[in-house]
Amino acid sequence: MSNKLIAFYSRADENYVSGILKYLTVGNTEVAASIIKEFTDADILKIEQVRPYSKSYNECIAEAQADQKRDARPELKTYPDSLSEYDTIYLGFPNYWSTMPMAVFAFLEHFDFSGKTIKPFCTHEGSGMGVSEKDIKRLCPTANVAKGLAIHGSNVEKSRKAMERWTKE
Template sequence: MSGVIAFYSRAGENYVNGELKTLTVGNTEAAANALQRMINADLFKIEPYIPYSQDYSECLNQTKTDQLRKARPELVCCPQNIERYDILYLGFPNYWGTMPMPVFSFLEQCHFFGKVIRVFCTHEGDGFGHSMEDIKRIYPDAAIEAGPAIRGASISQAQAEMKNWIQNIGLSENEKFERKW
């Protein structure tokens, strides 16, 4: 069995505990890294060709505009031979009640039909929003499972939440995936 952790994350100015903080590593990337250390799956960062602004207010405007026009931003790349993976662990921050538009691009360009998709997100109060429904619309035949929705303000607890999650789905830290890259 093989798995890949694909995630979208944004460093720079972020809203944390009611104030703006500059992060060198985005919250979702921190959660993805914690998960990767536990299960040894391949790690893939979803990156738009034109990144959103590091300025929080400008990023909000850009992401809202993209969502309203249902944009599908061009990505830097997609993993090659994605069909070799049985399980996709998909992580993203909640933007405007769903996934960031680059995650939509990723899901529509890479084919996970009939696969297991295990989802985790970071947020500041809205959890998954309607992202799970959006993923199910893209992949109606995939087994889609909700994992932790981690508050960005408590990202330091991501390792504990990820550990609890993998134990709940029956994967122990000793059952690490075979790396494909």
């Protein structure tokens, strides 16, 4: 059993990639999570909403932005019973308006991260980590929040070396 967990939120379907809308069968953050798993042998958990956002990119961003504006906490499909067995949590998400999707906020608020290390990673198309590290520190004040890794979504496969270095830090 691993003492590391990769918890990630990812979105497939129609996405904004390198300036165009493109259909993805697997979201960029999920691809990054699977690569990180290769380097860490961590357990893996996909954070999923009970009511997923639309498959259409434009409808999705309207729904996600509305959730963010009202500080919503979407209901999640499932939670692990506990995170007590994990020392390190790799937390992955796409950058949504300079922070995490609201489903990730719901996940973080569900658990006590005291004494745990949270290593955030995000996929983006030019906006980097935004204020997500600050938000994680605010939500999980008793956790050690390590420096995050911002991965350009359209280049996720080409970022293996950066992910490997980051997992070893």
